[in-house]
Amino acid sequence: MAEMSAMPPFRNAADIAAFAATSLDARLAGRDLVALFAQTAAVEPTAPAVDYLPRGMAGDDAVRFSRQALSDGATAIAAQLRQHGIGPGDVVASLLPNGPGTVAAMIATLSTAILAPVNIYLDVSQIGVLLIESRARLVLLPRDPPAAIAATLDAVRSRLPAETICLDIDTASLPVPDPAAVPLAGRARSDRVALFHTGGTTGLPKFVPLTAFNLAAGALISRFAYGYSDGDRVICGMPMFHVGGLLACTLYPLASGATVVMLGPLGYRGEGIVGTLKQTIAACAATVLVGPPTVMAQLATDPPGRGTLRLIVNGAAALPRALGTRLSDAAGVPVVEPWGLTEATLAVTSGPRDGAGKRGSVGLPLPYCAVKAVRTDASGGASGDCDTDEIGVLAIRGPMVFEGYLDRPSAQQPFFPDGWLDTGDLGRVDADGFVWVTGRAKELIKRGGHGIDPGMIEDALMAHDAVALAAAIGRPDAYAGEIPVAYVQCHPGAAVTAADLLAFAQARIPERAAVPKDIMVLARLPVTPVGKVHKQALKLDLTHRVAEAHARDVVGPDAALQVDVTPHPLHGLHVRLRVPGKKKAAVRQALAAFTFHAEVEAID
Numbered sequence: 001m002a003e004m005s006a007m008p009p010f011r012n013a014a015d016i017a018a019f020a021a022t023s024l025d026a027r028l029a030g031r032d033l034v035a036l037f038a039q040t041a042a043v044e045p046t047a048p049a050v051d052y053l054p055r056g057m058a059g060d061d062a063v064r065f066s067r068q069a070l071s072d073g074a075t076a077i078a079a080q081l082r083q084h085g086i087g088p089g090d091v092v093a094s095l096l097p098n099g100p101g102t103v104a105a106m107i108a109t110l111s112t113a114i115l116a117p118v119n120i121y122l123d124v125s126q127i128g129v130l131l132i133e134s135r136a137r138l139v140l141l142p143r144d145p146p147a148a149i150a151a152t153l154d155a156v157r158s159r160l161p162a163e164t165i166c167l168d169i170d171t172a173s174l175p176v177p178d179p180a181a182v183p184l185a186g187r188a189r190s191d192r193v194a195l196f197h198t199g200g201t202t203g204l205p206k207f208v209p210l211t212a213f214n215l216a217a218g219a220l221i222s223r224f225a226y227g228y229s230d231g232d233r234v235i236c237g238m239p240m241f242h243v244g245g246l247l248a249c250t251l252y253p254l255a256s257g258a259t260v261v262m263l264g265p266l267g268y269r270g271e272g273i274v275g276t277l278k279q280t281i282a283a284c285a286a287t288v289l290v291g292p293p294t295v296m297a298q299l300a301t302d303p304p305g306r307g308t309l310r311l312i313v314n315g316a317a318a319l320p321r322a323l324g325t326r327l328s329d330a331a332g333v334p335v336v337e338p339w340g341l342t343e344a345t346l347a348v349t350s351g352p353r354d355g356a357g358k359r360g361s362v363g364l365p366l367p368y369c370a371v372k373a374v375r376t377d378a379s380g381g382a383s384g385d386c387d388t389d390e391i392g393v394l395a396i397r398g399p400m401v402f403e404g405y406l407d408r409p410s411a412q413q414p415f416f417p418d419g420w421l422d423t424g425d426l427g428r429v430d431a432d433g434f435v436w437v438t439g440r441a442k443e444l445i446k447r448g449g450h451g452i453d454p455g456m457i458e459d460a461l462m463a464h465d466a467v468a469l470a471a472a473i474g475r476p477d478a479y480a481g482e483i484p485v486a487y488v489q490c491h492p493g494a495a496v497t498a499a500d501l502l503a504f505a506q507a508r509i510p511e512r513a514a515v516p517k518d519i520m521v522l523a524r525l526p527v528t529p530v531g532k533v534h535k536q537a538l539k540l541d542l543t544h545r546v547a548e549a550h551a552r553d554v555v556g557p558d559a560a561l562q563v564d565v566t567p568h569p570l571h572g573l574h575v576r577l578r579v580p581g582k583k584k585a586a587v588r589q590a591l592a593a594f595t596f597h598a599e600v601e602a603i604d
Contacts, residue, residue: 228288234253293533471533
């Protein structure tokens with residue numbers, strides 16, 4: 001990466017080995033992510049870095065910012081940070097929507113301090129907790145926030161401790177530095193430069209610290225995986241508080257000389273943006289699209305013409321096999337599904353961009369990355385490596401793997417012996433080295449002690465033409481512990497019943513115990529801010545249905561009954577019921593066989 005020459009082809013494992021024959025240190029030559037971007041600006045300062053579409057769709061007059069303008073903007077913001085006394089050990093939290101000013105602020109912070117992007121769609125109290133636990137000394141806030149998040153950010157601002165510094169950023173433009181401003185500086189290899197929070201939709205959030213070397217390694221690995229070059233125009237519609245939006249869609253392409261096409265401040269969440277994405281891709285001459293499965297599902301119904309588009313990259317969550325096939329065939333371009341996680345600075349595997357992959361696989365381990373499947377014992381510890389095609393817990397090792405969660409004891413760190421990261425994903429590695437993710441260890445549906453992979457059910461349902469999204473989860477059951485059920489979102493106008501879908505799935509699921517006992521068709525499945533189906537929300541809904549049904553059987557159809565289900569840090573889910581006082585004991589007994597924690601109170 002010492003020069004901006006084109007990446008070699010990525011057709012197979014031999015191409016990966018040939019690339020990795022030159023050491024990572026030799027390719028990086030001591031540079032971090034900021035220095036890699038600065039090099040592109042030095043080589044061709046007037047080349048476009050960001051094309052910003054204010055409304056995020058075709059028909060906008062794109063505002064273009066050159067590499068030099070972006071570098072200058074970052075230099076100006078870095079100077080402001082230093083004026084506030086911010087240095088390498090300080091945490092700077094970002095609550096910024098997408099925009100060129102946000103990109104500049106991120107680069108400035110990576111050059112100066114520790115960047116901690118925070119999910120702007122959380123509620124005010126959750127954001128407050130993250131700011132406190134990250135020890136943020138300064139908070140970046142938008143000068144003119146979009147209406148969708150303005151009230152939240154105003155409330156956050158009003159509740160900040162007096163000692164916390166606020167720095168307002170114009171996210172839609174770039175500042176001009178003082179002529180005497182200190183140029184952007186690179187960071188030492190071991191410097192901690194970023195702090196991402198993760199786990200907020202499934203449990204208590206954890207902080208993932210990443211070093212300058214982690215990010216530089218991730219940039220090089222991603223450049224090889226996707227073949228980024230100065231001729232690319234990469235769509236950025238994912239939020240920049242997420243590694244997908246900040247790294248995969250923005251900083252990694254910029255460090256490779258590509259242009260980032262930014263879809264307004266809210267990206268894919270903006271009104272009308274996904275519905276007009278096909279036209280936007282054509283109007284902006286985009287070459288690479290990165291997006292979550294929810295976006296892929298909508299594109300599959302109205303695919304873009306090939307035109308300039310050369311690659312579609314799924315991100316944020318697993319892509320159902322049938323959906324990936326449908327989109328690739330319709331668009332006429334490869335759809336690759338990388339696999340990785342925040343703790344590994346994003347991608348670890350990817351399907352070949354220039355060769356034949358294996359549909360359903362997440363591809364081959366990328367250069368400098370190692371992947372294996374591990375057998376585990378009852379306590380979750382490693383008990384040996386799996387054989388070829390044997391399913392186990394996937395473990396990874398390499399220069400992109402983080403050092404461990406912030407402020408967590410060793411017992412809570414996700415590592416097997418010898419530095420192998422326990423990803424929590426179940427999967428296998430085949431004889432050709434392709435990695436197959438079969439599910440999440442924590443998402444397995446445990447029916448009578450038998451583990452059922454929800455992906456098997458979801459793949460079967462996604463093969464139906466009417467289905468846009470599917471999510472399988474375990475319904476609490478007094479006898480079996482859990483039984484499989486599914487939630488489905490259909491394409492607009494689709495005429496299909498739950499019974500139709502159940503019959504369709506039953507014919508395609510080879511394991512009888514995995515056939516869902518019920519299918520619930522919703523107008524829209526809940527999704528996280530980055531486009532993952534929000535299974536925690538579905539688990540809350542399903543547990544509510546079960547608790548209410550069993551309590552109703554006891555209290556009768558017309559009696560007063562209140563049911564609330566909330567996440568709980570110790571019990572997972574906490575069910576609180578208010579019932580007629582004389583029915584309390586009977587309701588407790590009816591719910592005692594379930595694994596969820598239930599609290600029953602008198603309503604009268």
